[in-house]
Amino acid sequence: MHNNFDINNLDTISVIGVGLLGGSIGLALRAAGFNGTRIGIGRRESSLNKALAYEAVDEITLDVAAGVSRAQLIIICTPIGRFEPILQKMAAALNAGTYITDVASTKVEVVKLCGRILPASVKFVGSHPMAGSEKTGVEFARADLFEHSLCIVTPTTKTPQATTRWMRKFWETIGSYTLTMTPEKHDTLLARVSHLPHAIATALVNMSKKDSAIDLAGPGFADTTRIASGDPQLWMDIFGTNRKAMIKALDQLIAELTRFRGQLDRDDSKAIHDWLAKSKQIRDRWIAKRHKMKVLPP
Amino acid sequence: MHNNFDINNLDTISVIGVGLLGGSIGLALRAAGFNGTRIGIGRRESSLNKALAYEAVDEITLDVAAGVSRAQLIIICTPIGRFEPILQKMAAALNAGTYITDVASTKVEVVKLCGRILPASVKFVGSHPMAGSEKTGVEFARADLFEHSLCIVTPTTKTPQATTRWMRKFWETIGSYTLTMTPEKHDTLLARVSHLPHAIATALVNMSKKDSAIDLAGPGFADTTRIASGDPQLWMDIFGTNRKAMIKALDQLIAELTRFRGQLDRDDSKAIHDWLAKSKQIRDRWIAKRHKMKVLPP
Numbered sequence: 203m204h205n206n207f208d209i210n211n212l213d214t215i216s217v218i219g220v221g222l223l224g225g226s227i228g229l230a231l232r233a234a235g236f237n238g239t240r241i242g243i244g245r246r247e248s249s250l251n252k253a254l255a256y257e258a259v260d261e262i263t264l265d266v267a268a269g270v271s272r273a274q275l276i277i278i279c280t281p282i283g284r285f286e287p288i289l290q291k292m293a294a295a296l297n298a299g300t301y302i303t304d305v306a307s308t309k310v311e312v313v314k315l316c317g318r319i320l321p322a323s324v325k326f327v328g329s330h331p332m333a334g335s336e337k338t339g340v341e342f343a344r345a346d347l348f349e350h351s352l353c354i355v356t357p358t359t360k361t362p363q364a365t366t367r368w369m370r371k372f373w374e375t376i377g378s379y380t381l382t383m384t385p386e387k388h389d390t391l392l393a394r395v396s397h398l399p400h401a402i403a404t405a406l407v408n409m410s411k412k413d414s415a416i417d418l419a420g421p422g423f424a425d426t427t428r429i430a431s432g433d434p435q436l437w438m439d440i441f442g443t444n445r446k447a448m449i450k451a452l453d454q455l456i457a458e459l460t461r462f463r464g465q466l467d468r469d470d471s472k473a474i475h476d477w478l479a480k481s482k483q484i485r486d487r488w489i490a491k492r493h494k495m496k497v498l499p500p
Numbered sequence: 501m502h503n504n505f506d507i508n509n510l511d512t513i514s515v516i517g518v519g520l521l522g523g524s525i526g527l528a529l530r531a532a533g534f535n536g537t538r539i540g541i542g543r544r545e546s547s548l549n550k551a552l553a554y555e556a557v558d559e560i561t562l563d564v565a566a567g568v569s570r571a572q573l574i575i576i577c578t579p580i581g582r583f584e585p586i587l588q589k590m591a592a593a594l595n596a597g598t599y600i601t602d603v604a605s606t607k608v609e610v611v612k613l614c615g616r617i618l619p620a621s622v623k624f625v626g627s628h629p630m631a632g633s634e635k636t637g638v639e640f641a642r643a644d645l646f647e648h649s650l651c652i653v654t655p656t657t658k659t660p661q662a663t664t665r666w667m668r669k670f671w672e673t674i675g676s677y678t679l680t681m682t683p684e685k686h687d688t689l690l691a692r693v694s695h696l697p698h699a700i701a702t703a704l705v706n707m708s709k710k711d712s713a714i715d716l717a718g719p720g721f722a723d724t725t726r727i728a729s730g731d732p733q734l735w736m737d738i739f740g741t742n743r744k745a746m747i748k749a750l751d752q753l754i755a756e757l758t759r760f761r762g763q764l765d766r767d768d769s770k771a772i773h774d775w776l777a778k779s780k781q782i783r784d785r786w787i788a789k790r791h792k793m794k795v796l797p798p
Binding site: 352398402407411417422425430452456459463477484489 | 698
């Protein structure tokens with residue numbers, strides 16, 4: 203097939219799971235000039251009809267095998283917990299050389315699963331587009347969801363470089379910056395900057411119920427805990443498929459908080475000030491960098 | 501003096517420290533119909549001139565005693581660390597019956613300090629208007645900063661009910677909802693929903709620097725850590741004046757995270773799901789309530 207990704211060389215792209223991410227990929231493909239057929243594959247007719255109504259896809263089907271058999275590119279956008287049966291249904295129906303990726307938020311287990319079930323003749327590499335929100339459903343899909351966002355592509359030592367290059371180009375075509383790293387490195391770093399913050403937001407909200415403390419919470423609390431309004435099933439899957447890195451990140455956080463507790467206990471205001479100032483400096487620099495890259499929402 | 505707060509009965513109101521909060525009080529007083537004199541008191545001529553230029557105050561002075569001597573209401577808006585010398589300068593210059601409050605984010609130590617230094621002839625009660633942002637300076641002051649925000653007024657057992665009632669009416673006049681509780685209860689609850697979230701945001705940012713993990717952080721991380729861009733001095737003071745409640749809140753959080761760590765370790769997906777779902781439910785209800793009360797920023 204095509205060695206270089208070119209949107210004009212593709213006739214058919216299938217998206218499995220047409221929610222916020224899958225729907226946004228459909229809309230972004232059209233906006234980027236894709237004139238072929240976008241097939242939406244799903245479990246519920248009502249969701250698929252909604253995706254059609256929002257013009258996120260051109261055709262819909264409940265039949266995974268039928269839906270992937272014509273595709274030159276397949277993007278799996280379902281929750282991690284549903285990957286295995288879907289991969290099994292796909293496996294026999296795939297054409298050799300079909301490009302396949304997914305959008306799961308953890309990569310080690312997902313990439314292993316895909317490698318085990320998908321035939322060696324297809325070109326699979328995992329992806330993690332870091333876009334979205336706590337909202338779910340195709341009604342929140344946007345053609346510009348990936349604009350100025352980061353997508354991490356996660357080849358293993360077995361992934362041909364051409365496959366990785368092709369997939370990066372796909373994500374760049376719909377607006378993302380791309381980076382590559384191993385699934386292991388991805389999961390370790392994301393545990394610290396994404397999965398751990400989610401666990402903390404969850405803990406803070408659960409703690410805030412006692413004595414109705416939450417009734418005194420303000421906009422700072424609303425921001426800090428925004429992600430705790432995310433989908434419990436999705437996050438159960440993320441935690442469940444990244445247990446090792448999560449435990450390590452939790453231990454690091456508990457050590458950091460225990461150090462701070464010691465500073466409070468001995469009233470070491472200088473150490474507390476330095477800790478706060480260091481964090482402010484790191485964050486302010488990061489925000490400035492994001493503004494420069496235009497990655498912050500407007 | 502006046503038993504019921506009435507903006508038309510006041511000639512002179514002094515604001516000590518004209519930054520974001522002090523400046524917003526000045527602007528809000530004018531917007532609420534106050535036609536008397538707003539005196540801005542500060543340490544630096546440049547900041548005071550800026551407050552004048554933004555029309556947040558009508559007169560300015562570097563002399564605390566002179567600035568408070570004519571006032572019928574004084575609002576102390578300086579960082580906690582500067583309270584003691586300011587209170588000492590005020591003490592001799594105050595008229596009997598002058599209403600005094602402050603806007604500090606912790607109340608036990610501040611209220612004790614004020615009670616110790618201010619003469620018994622004045623009417624002091626502490627306040628904590630829960631408005632503002634990580635921004636500082638009068639250039640961010642807004643007449644509507646307190647609209648639909650919560651202000652907690654913290655009488656002790658010695659505070660006359662009339663003083664508390666008067667001060668609530670003052671905050672309500674510039675747009676706040678008000679609640680009353682003891683300084684102790686305030687500090688315990690705020691540790692959980694405000695001070696602890698700040699410490700966590702600080703810890704997360706400091707942890708994110710290792711291996712440049714922060715370069716993979718997305719909008720979720722930006723929200724969770726927004727408050728870590730706050731003023732280190734201000735937060736050092738908050739932590740330092742609420743050490744006991746903070747240590748208790750930290751211990752509760754570490755226990756909550758340790759429980760979650762155990763669930764991860766034994767791959768208890770049901771317990772993890774329930775934990776996430778409970779948190780989502782609590783937060784979604786709180787957000788719905790806030791929307792109903794219009795307390796969320798537009």
